[in-house]
Amino acid sequence: MSQQPNTAFPVLMVQDVRKIYKMGDSEVHALKGMSLAVRPGELVAIMGTSGSGKSTLLQIMGCLDRPTDGNVYIDGQDVGTMPDPELAKVRNKKLGFIFQSFNLMPHETAAHNVEIPLQYAGIGRKERRQLAVQALVTVGLGDRVDHKPAELSGGQRQRVAIARAIVNQPLVILADEPTGALDVKSGLDVMNILQEFNRQGRTIIMVTHDPGIAEHAQRIIRISDGIVVDEEVVSSPRLAGAESVSQVAPAAVKPDAVPRDVGVPCSSCGTNNRPAVRYCRNCGLPLEEAEALMPGGVPGGARCRVCDIENRTAARFCRSCGAKTDEPLSGTAPR
Numbered sequence: 035m036s037q038q039p040n041t042a043f044p045v046l047m048v049q050d051v052r053k054i055y056k057m058g059d060s061e062v063h064a065l066k067g068m069s070l071a072v073r074p075g076e077l078v079a080i081m082g083t084s085g086s087g088k089s090t091l092l093q094i095m096g097c098l099d100r101p102t103d104g105n106v107y108i109d110g111q112d113v114g115t116m117p118d119p120e121l122a123k124v125r126n127k128k129l130g131f132i133f134q135s136f137n138l139m140p141h142e143t144a145a146h147n148v149e150i151p152l153q154y155a156g157i158g159r160k161e162r163r164q165l166a167v168q169a170l171v172t173v174g175l176g177d178r179v180d181h182k183p184a185e186l187s188g189g190q191r192q193r194v195a196i197a198r199a200i201v202n203q204p205l206v207i208l209a210d211e212p213t214g215a216l217d218v219k220s221g222l223d224v225m226n227i228l229q230e231f232n233r234q235g236r237t238i239i240m241v242t243h244d245p246g247i248a249e250h251a252q253r254i255i256r257i258s259d260g261i262v263v264d265e266e267v268v269s270s271p272r273l274a275g276a277e278s279v280s281q282v283a284p285a286a287v288k289p290d291a292v293p294r295d296v297g298v299p300c301s302s303c304g305t306n307n308r309p310a311v312r313y314c315r316n317c318g319l320p321l322e323e324a325e326a327l328m329p330g331g332v333p334g335g336a337r338c339r340v341c342d343i344e345n346r347t348a349a350r351f352c353r354s355c356g357a358k359t360d361e362p363l364s365g366t367a368p369r
Contacts, residue, residue, distance in 0.1 A: 044071035044107070045237050046095060046206050051104035053090050053260075064090040065101070066260035072206070072239055077232040077271070079251035080241045087260040088241045089210060095239065096208045097125045109205055126154050130199030134211035136191045138183045144170055144194045145179040151202045169197035173227055189220030196227055200236070207231070209240040213247055225250050225274035250274055 053065040064087045072078050082088040093099040094106060097113055106114045113124055130151075131137075138147045148166035157165070170179050173193040183191050192212065199207050209228065213221030229250060232238050240251060248254050249272045256264040 043073070043110070045074045045109060046239070047071040047107040048091070048095060048101075049105045049107070051091075051094060051101045051106065053087075053094065053099070054102045064260055065094070067104070068257070068261060070255055070262060070265075072237060074237055075232070075235050076253060077229065077238045077251045078240065079248035079254045080239065080257065081243065081245070081248050081254055082241075082257040083243065086258050088257055091257070092208055092210050092239070092241050096129055096131060097121050126151055127202065128205040130202065130204035130207040132192070132195050132199045132207065132209040132212045134214040136183070136188075136195045136215075138191060138194060140183050143180045143182055144175060144186070144197075147183070147194055148198045148201050151198060155202060165201055166197070169201040170194070172200070173197045187220070188216050189223055192216060192220070192224050193227065196224070200231065205237065207236060207238045209238065211242055212240060213242070213244065221247065222274045229271075229274055246272075 047070070049069050051065050051068045052063070055062040055064060068087070068091060080088050080091065090099070094101050095108075097106075097108075101114060104114070105112055108124060108128055111124070113121060116124065139150075145163065145166045148169050149162040152162040152165055167176070167179050170176060170193075173196050175190060175193050175197065178186060178190060178194075183194070186194065192215075196212075199209075207228075212228070213224050216224065225247060228238055228240070232252075240247075242248050249268060252268055252271055254266045254268060255262060256266075
C-alpha cells in the first residue's frame with residue numbers, strides 16, 4: 035500500500051483546536067490544543083479511550099461542530115470562519131461520513147439511502163439513481179439496491195453507509211468506529227473495502243478504539259485527554275483482504291446470476307435481471323424504461339407533446355425529456 039510523500043500539502047488540518055462544553059456552572063475541556071495534519075491519499079487511524087476526545091475531534095473535522103478556538107482547514111480553506119450555508123456545502127461536496135450505527139433511514143431502500151447526498155447536491159432523479167446503484171455495486175451490493183435496512187445484515191448495512199459516503203466523490207472520508215457494531219468477519223470486510231478505496235487514492239480518517247483495526251492504517255495518531263500523545267507510521271499495514279473471505283467490489287453482477295431464459299435483459303447495458311425487479315442491477319436504468327426503449331415502442335402509449343416520444347400510459351414522467359405526464363402527455367388510452 036503506497037504512502038503519499040510527506041511534502042504533499044495537507045488536505046485536512048487542525049491547528050491548536052480547543053473545544054469547551056459548558057455544563058451548568060462547570061466547563062468540560064474536550065480538546066486542549068489539538069493539532070494534526072492529513073495528506074492526500076492517507077489512511078489514518080485516530081485511537082483513544084472513551085472520553086479522550088476522538089469523537090469530538092471527528093465532529094469538528096467533519097464540520098458537524100465548531101471549535102471553541104483554533105483553526106480547521108479543509109482543502110486549504112478555513113472552515114471555522116464559514117457561515118452555516120457555506121459550511122453545509124463543504125460537508126456535502128468534500129466530506130463523506132461513515133457512522134458506527136449506520137444512520138440509515140429504515141423505511142427507504144439501500145439505493146434511496148445512498149441517494150441522499152446527491153439529492154442535497156441538486157442532482158437529478160435519474161442520475162441520482164444511476165450513481166447510487168454504481169456505488170452499491172462498488173461495495174458488493176449490486177443485488178441489494180431495492181432492499182431496506184431491515185432486510186440486510188449489519189455488514190451489508192455498513193456497506194450501504196460506505197456507498198453513501200463515496201457517492202459524491204468526496205475529498206475525505208471520515209469513519210467513526212466503522213467496525214464497532216460488526217462481528218469480526220464483517221469488520222474485516224469493511225476494512226477491505228476501505229483499504230481498496232485508499233489504494234485508489236481516497237483519503238480516509240478513521241476513529242477506532244481497536245488496535246487490530248488501527249493496524250490496517252498507514253498512520254496511527256493516539257490521543258488522550260484532548261491532546262495528541264503519540265504518532266506512529268505503520269511500515270507494513272495489515273491487509274484486510276488477506277484475512278477476509280469477501281472481496282471489495284466482487285462480481286456483484288455475475289453474468290450467470292440470472293438464467294437467460296427467465297431474466298429481463300437491460301437494453302442499456304445488456305445485464306440480465308430478475309423478472310420482479312424494477313431497476314437494472316448494474317446500470318440502474320428502470321427496466322420498464324429499458325423495455326420501452328426496445329424496438330416496437332409502447333403499444334397504446336401516450337405521446338409527449340414536448341419531445342414527441344411515446345410512453346406507457348401509466349408513466350408519470352416522459353422517459354426521454356422527463357416532462358410530467360399529467361401536463362404534456364396526451365394519452366391514446368385513459369390513465
